[in-house]
Amino acid sequence: GVESGAQRLNDSIFKGYRDFVYLSTLGNPFSTITQTSELGLNAYRNGIFNTLAGTKTATLDNLPKFIQKALNHTDEGVRMKTLGLDDIGAEYAGGGHGLVSGSINKLLGGGQIKGVKVPGIMNLAGFKKMDTLMKESNLNGALNKAKNQLKTAKGEKAFRDKMSPFYQEQTDDLVKALKSGNKDNDLTRLYLYQELAKTQPISLSEMPEVFLKSGGFGKSFYFLKSFGLKQLETMRRDVIRQIASGNKKQAAEGFYNLLGMGLLFGGGTVGQNMLKDFILGRDNTEAKEYFL
Numbered sequence: 001g002v003e004s005g006a007q008r009l010n011d012s013i014f015k016g017y018r019d020f021v022y023l024s025t026l027g028n029p030f031s032t033i034t035q036t037s038e039l040g041l042n043a044y045r046n047g048i049f050n051t052l053a054g055t056k057t058a059t060l061d062n063l064p065k066f067i068q069k070a071l072n073h074t075d076e077g078v079r080m081k082t083l084g085l086d087d088i089g090a091e092y093a094g095g096g097h098g099l100v101s102g103s104i105n106k107l108l109g110g111g112q113i114k115g116v117k118v119p120g121i122m123n124l125a126g127f128k129k130m131d132t133l134m135k136e137s138n139l140n141g142a143l144n145k146a147k148n149q150l151k152t153a154k155g156e157k158a159f160r161d162k163m164s165p166f167y168q169e170q171t172d173d174l175v176k177a178l179k180s181g182n183k184d185n186d187l188t189r190l191y192l193y194q195e196l197a198k199t200q201p202i203s204l205s206e207m208p209e210v211f212l213k214s215g216g217f218g219k220s221f222y223f224l225k226s227f228g229l230k231q232l233e234t235m236r237r238d239v240i241r242q243i244a245s246g247n248k249k250q251a252a253e254g255f256y257n258l259l260g261m262g263l264l265f266g267g268g269t270v271g272q273n274m275l276k277d278f279i280l281g282r283d284n285t286e287a288k289e290y291f292l
Contacts, residue, residue, distance in 0.1 A: 008097075014217055015094060016101030019108045021223050022092070027108075027121035030279075033272050035127070038134040040268025041199055041231070044261050046141035050148065054141030058133050078139040078183050080132055083193050088122075088131045089201045091211075091219070091226045135200060142195040143188070146178045163191075199234055201226040235261065 025031070043051040057077035060068060068074075080086065087093045095105030103113050109128070110120025122128040149155040156175065164171045170187060177185035197206055204212060208229065211222050222229075239261070242254025277283075 010215075012096040012098055012101045014219070015096035016098075016104050017217070018091075018220065018223065019095065019101070019104045021220075023104060023108045023121055025224060026127055027125050029125055030276050032126045032130045033276055033279075035130045035134055036275075037265065037268035037272045039137065040264040040266070040271075041261075042134070042138045042141050043268075044257075044264040045138065045195070045199060046145040048264075050144040051137060051141040053144050054139070055133075055137040057140045058136035061136060062129065062133055078136060078143055078192055080135055080139070082183070083139070083189055083196075085135070085202060087202075088128065089226050090204050090207050091201065091222055135196060135202075138196050138200070139192050142192055143178070143181065143183070146191070147181055150175060150179050198237075199230060201230045206230060231265075 039051065039055065042054070045051075046054065054077070057075075060071065060073045061077050061079060063071075063073070095109070096102055105111070106113050106118055106120065108120055108122055110118060110123050112118070120128075146159070149159050160171055160175065163174065167174050167187070173185075174187040174191060177188045178191065182188055193202075196202060201207060207226060208222070211219055211226075214221075238257040239254050242250045242257065245251060245254075
């Protein structure tokens with residue numbers, strides 16, 4: 001009807017505006033460098049050594065085929081595509097239609113405009129590739145963490161206690177699949193998906209309620225903020241809620257999480273800021289300014 005047609009038009013206009021904002025802000029190598037701070041976040045979630053191993057696997061998986069062959073890399077790790085993931089995040093999903101909005105979307109992510117193939121600024125700047133690398137580092141690190149935890153009776157009991165409320169009668173199957181490193185098992189994929197979703201806004205269920213209820217341009221207030229909001233949620237869940245629980249053991253864990261997140265994720269953020277300043281020749285920044 002007329003109303004649905006107008007709604008589709010408004011949606012297309014909004015997505016064109018959204019993609020233009022991303023086109024003008026993310027299409028540069030410094031946005032790509034900014035993403036490297038996620039290594040610290042992955043290390044906080046999965047441990048330093050699990051993350052290093054996961055990053056190695058993810059890096060090899062994303063190399064050109066001829067280099068993989070030269071390095072004899074045949075054991076592929078967990079890939080985003082096997083979990084049905086492609087978009088950078090839920091706020092980036094979908095593109096506008098029509099000549100203007102559709103073209104802007106193709107300029108952003110790549111595709112064909114009037115029969116001419118364009119690579120997309122996100123690909124040219126390496127932003128999409130770095131995003132994939134960081135997420136797959138997280139996925140492979142989470143798998144390594146689970147496998148290592150399940151090697152001991154104490155670790156397996158802790159894992160079962162934590163996961164059985166969610167997986168119930170399928171907990172045994174999940175443990176068996178993770179122990180064997182079965183990446184193609186549906187329960188393994190579900191587990192890794194939920195682990196990634198703890199720190200990455202990869203689905204609408206990870207977005208704020210106001211975002212979901214907002215129509216069209218109301219969502220514009222969340223442009224480029226979903227990842228930051230997700231980290232605030234991580235801080236609330238892992239730190240504030242634990243410290244305020246009234247339980248000494250949980251409070252201690254909350255302070256431990258605060259320290260770990262500050263050192264690893266905070267340290268990673270400082271590192272990428274220093275790298276960008278070095279590239280841009282900003283030699284007048286004092287060390288203390290990176291921590292303020």
